[in-house]
Amino acid sequence: MRRRILRTATIGLVLAIAALVVPDSAVKSTEVALVKVDRANGVDLTPDVVWILAVGSDARPGEDMTRSRGDALQLVGMDTRTGAATAIGVPRDSWVPIPGHGYDKINASLYFGGPQLLGQTVGNLVGIQPDYVFISRFKFFQAMIKDIGGIEVDNPVAFDDTYLKPQGFPQGKIHLGGYDAMAFSRIRHNLLRGDFDRSANQQRVLRGIQAKVRARADVPGFIEKGVLSVMAHLSTNLPPAELFRLAQAMAQVEPRKITSCVVQGGIGNIGGASVVLPYVDMARRLGNEARNDATIEHC
Template sequence: MTVLRRILRTVPLAIALAGVALVVPDSAVHPTDVALMKVQVAEGTDLGKLAHGKDIVTVLAVGSDARPGEDMLHTRGDALHLIFLDLKTHAAADIGIPRDSYVSIPGVGSDRINASLYYGGPDLLGQTVGNLVGVQPDYVFVTRFLYFQHMVNAIGGITVHNPISFTDSAIGSFDAGTLHLNGLNALKFSRIRHPLAGGDFDRSANQDRVIRGIQEQVRAHQGDPGFIARGVLSVMQNLATDLSPSELFRFAHVLADIDPAKVTNCVVHGGFADINGASVVTPDVAAAQRYGDEARDDATLESC
């Protein structure tokens, strides 16, 4: 597997929070590269009706490990983030879930949580993650990541705040402090895990930093004349979705309106185990449920 391929597989799907796939004009997106789907087990997911009672929207963002020619909606997932959006306060909460978390998959049995996309598509993945956190997502956002670098470059790069310096000899080095990243370096920053003390857990935290950087940049440009409208019209020609045009436009505004100062995040930590010869993560289910309880009403996480 090439270094570039390894990087692309682990870019955070939580770019959904930033709304990049919806609001970046002229981004090169194709139907087999990105999808935004309603989850059938969720209730009240019509964004057009949110002003009449539903204030919190939940989006499960996930990367697909599909190879060229494979159905990205029925393969193993990657970089899982359950995102809560508050339409009234413009707050957002991001719960990162390690892809190797060993859980019960409805109708299947126990396996890594990312395998539920392979077994039953976005609906089953959404149900499995929802069972872990205690909150079912309204939408599932899936992508192959192949256009991520272009989109970060299209918005002028992003700024992240890196707490510690780290180096991966195969991928790259990053100093501590405030960093401005282009598309390729944002990919690399999201990829590295081996030199990080917390491994996958710390990588998920870095993915959240990239999410914040993208969302801040998109929010800074959302007031540009026609920015969201052009993006939605362009993506409507290429995006695989079961949302109506009005829902998609509303969705873009909801994402772009998130206040970066009101974004909180936690990663579901746990232990490690060897099950049937495979290394897996044993998630802290109690913590995952606590995060869900904290975020369900106001899209805010109090502590991790």
């Protein structure tokens, strides 16, 4: 029973930050980071809601992924009292005020001030300041998907991309390997609603990862291998005890209690660049609705 409890806590860590099962040889420590936001005090995980900003970094080889432009932004909340969880997607091109830097695309805040400033900027938009910021490179993401045997997602509309996926993704339930999961998460140009549909696709991928890891959680050595690999490659400012408490909180998430929405907005052109003009009132409504119980009733 004791072993089962420890394994369950570990499963949660893999599930909620969605990129923590990779072969030891696949990545280096610079491929993934978990940063505690300065404003967050010691986390009392019972009965509080814990918020993690999950970020996909488009940093090139040799670049610092914590000071690049974030490509995927998902604010994930977990209610340790009920097992509920929610993801609020924020389009990366959202034109917002960045503290100390005027207006810019929201993903530029990672470049300007690292995870702390990105967390503050997203928090200002949604009205919920994250406790942690989790950042991973796409190479790490692909290795994780490959290692767990790929994932299944329900794709509502067929789409393709000349460069990333010329043969396209068909409508319906499809299997994604490492590269395809990355492409499915990144493509936006041929999607009807561009950045908004891409953010929704990222949430579909997160659900697929969660489902696969849960399905394999009882395979002997699967979770243990993943956690040992993570600890070897994870860059973090958290002490081990807090990592364990965070894992316990994540372990309580129930798939049937997961909800997700994407912040919508208008499309504009500023300085020759296409930007998203986010509906701030919607972002705040989603934040207000999810703040106390990590649940969104409707988008």
